[in-house]
Every structure is written in C-alpha cells, then in structure tokens.
Amino acid sequence: MLDVSNVRVGYGAINVLWDVSLHVAPGKLTTLIGPTGAGKTTLLRAIMGLLPLTAGGINLRGKPLNGLPTWKMPDVSVAMIPEGRMTFKDMSVEENLTMGAFPKAHRAKLAVNLERSYAMFPRLGERRKQLAGSLSGGEAQMLAMARGLMADPQLLIIDEPSLGLSPLLVNELFDILIRLKQDGRTIVLVEQNTHRAVAVADHVYLMQSGKIIHSQAAADVNLDQLHDLYFAR
Ligand SMILES: Nc1ncnc2c1ncn2[C@@H]1O[C@H](COP(=O)(O)OP(=O)(O)O)[C@@H](O)[C@H]1O
Numbered sequence: 001m002l003d004v005s006n007v008r009v010g011y012g013a014i015n016v017l018w019d020v021s022l023h024v025a026p027g028k029l030t031t032l033i034g035p036t037g038a039g040k041t042t043l044l045r046a047i048m049g050l051l052p053l054t055a056g057g058i059n060l061r062g063k064p065l066n067g068l069p070t071w072k073m074p075d076v077s078v079a080m081i082p083e084g085r086m087t088f089k090d091m092s093v094e095e096n097l098t099m100g101a102f103p104k105a106h107r108a109k110l111a112v113n114l115e116r117s118y119a120m121f122p123r124l125g126e127r128r129k130q131l132a133g134s135l136s137g138g139e140a141q142m143l144a145m146a147r148g149l150m151a152d153p154q155l156l157i158i159d160e161p162s163l164g165l166s167p168l169l170v171n172e173l174f175d176i177l178i179r180l181k182q183d184g185r186t187i188v189l190v191e192q193n194t195h196r197a198v199a200v201a202d203h204v205y206l207m208q209s210g211k212i213i214h215s216q217a218a219a220d221v222n223l224d225q226l227h228d229l230y231f232a233r
C-alpha cells in the first residue's frame with residue numbers, strides 16, 4: 001500500500017530522518033515505535049506532504065505520493081489523526097465530524113458516515129451538540145479518530161493516540177483499532193505503548209535518532225529484546 005524508500009527529511013538546515021525505508025502492507029497494521037524525538041511524527045508529516053523530502057521517495061499503491069499536496073490526501077484515501085488530537089474546540093462534536101467530510105466528494109455520504117461514527121463511538125453520539133473543547137481527553141481522542149474516519153480512508157495514519165489516556169480508555173482505543181483492522185483498513189500506528197502496539201500489529205518498526213534500527217513481523221517480536229534495542233544508545 002505504502003512504500004517509503006530512503007527518505008531524508010529535516011527542518012531547514014537540520015536533517016532529522018536519515019534514509020528511512022518502510023513498507024506498509026494493505027489491510028495490515030504497521031506500528032512505528034521509538035523514543036521521543038526519534039523522528040516518528042516527522043516521518044508521518046513527510047508522508048502527508050507537510051514536509052518536503054530532501055532525498056528518497058514515497059509511493060502509494062505503486063504511484064508517487066510525494067509532491068501531492070496535503071489537501072489532496074482524501075482524494076487518494078489517506079487520512080492522518082495527528083498527535084495532540086487537534087480538534088476544533090469552539091465547534092460542536094458534530095461540526096468537527098462534518099469538517100472531516102469537507103472534501104466535496106465526501107459530502108454526499110455525510111449522513112451515512114456520521115451515523116457510522118456514532119455507532120462506533122456511542123459517547124460522541126450522546127455529545128453531538130457539545131463543544132469539542134469541553135470533552136475529556138479520551139472523548140477528544142475518540143473525536144479525532146472519528147473525524148479522521150469521516151472521509152472513509154483506506155489508509156489511516158495515527159500518531160500516539162494513547163498519550164494521556166487512562167488505562168480503561170487505552171483498552172477502548174485498542175479495541176477500536178482492532179475493529180478498524182477487521183474492516184479491512186490499512187493502519188500506520190505510532191505508539192510509545194510498545195506492549196499494546198505490538199499486540200495489535202502485523203509488523204513492527206523501531207526508530208531511533210532518525211533511523212529505522214529494527215524491522216520485524218509482530219508475531220516474531222520478543223518484547224524484552226525490543227526493549228533492549230529501544231533503550232540502547
Ligand atoms: N517544527 C520543527 N522544527 C525544528 N525541529 C523539529 C520540529 N519538529 C520536530 N523537530 C525535531 O525533529 C526531531 C524529531 O522530532 P519528532 O519527529 O517530533 O519525533 P517523535 O515524533 O519521534 O517524538 C526532534 O529532534 C525534534 O526536536
């Protein structure tokens with residue numbers, strides 16, 4: 001589905017990603033783990049066209065994705081749920097969801113997609129008229145997820161969704177990820193909750209200091225060994 005090949009990306013004169021390559025198979029959940037500052041969000045931003053590549057390339061379904069502007073991502077069925085949720089706080093839950101279906105092609109299916117969101121996230125249905133700014137952290141994360149799904153993306157890219165959630169909500173979140181996978185969606189999940197991420201993943205990449213230092217099928221991962229790599233300097 002998605003192929004990142006020898007990508008270099010930075011901010012101005014400072015390079016962050018060093019020849020990063022990864023492969024995301026269709027219908028699978030690929031997790032990218034690694035400590036804070038490793039470059040995970042930078043890679044997601046590059047995939048979404050928010051940062052230019054200084055070397056390498058990114059292909060989606062065999063066609064170049066780099067160069068495509070971010071606002072065209074819904075046209076190629078790609079959505080990102082950003083770190084920190086980024087909901088519109090002065091808008092209601094339903095208005096936030098409607099924004100997720102803003103591209104013209106998706107407006108016709110607005111009602112159907114809204115109902116699907118409320119079926120998947122019943123608490124959002126109960127709070128559809130409530131301002132997003134008054135939601136709890138967990139509800140805001142669910143809203144960010146639901147908004148990302150409003151355009152019915154095949155490829156869903158999620159940046160640290162469990163950050164700051166209670167253990168109960170983390171369980172709920174991972175249940176939803178499993179359901180999205182069962183629906184046949186392709187997922188790229190960035191997580192610091194290694195244990196949970198590996199449990200739902202098909203493939204695991206470990207990033208450190210802007211490089212992929214380990215790539216393995218999730219079923220073959222030994223968590224102790226992974227943690228040794230994770231904390232190695
Ligand atoms: N907007 C920015 N401008 C300059 N440097 C940045 C910016 N965002 C992130 N960085 C730097 O890039 C590196 C990788 O950050 P990031 O991709 O956010 O890591 P992660 O998501 O793995 O925690 C860090 O050293 C960080 O300080």
Ligand SMILES: [Mg+2]
Nearest residue numbers: 040041042083
């Ligand atoms: Mg990050």
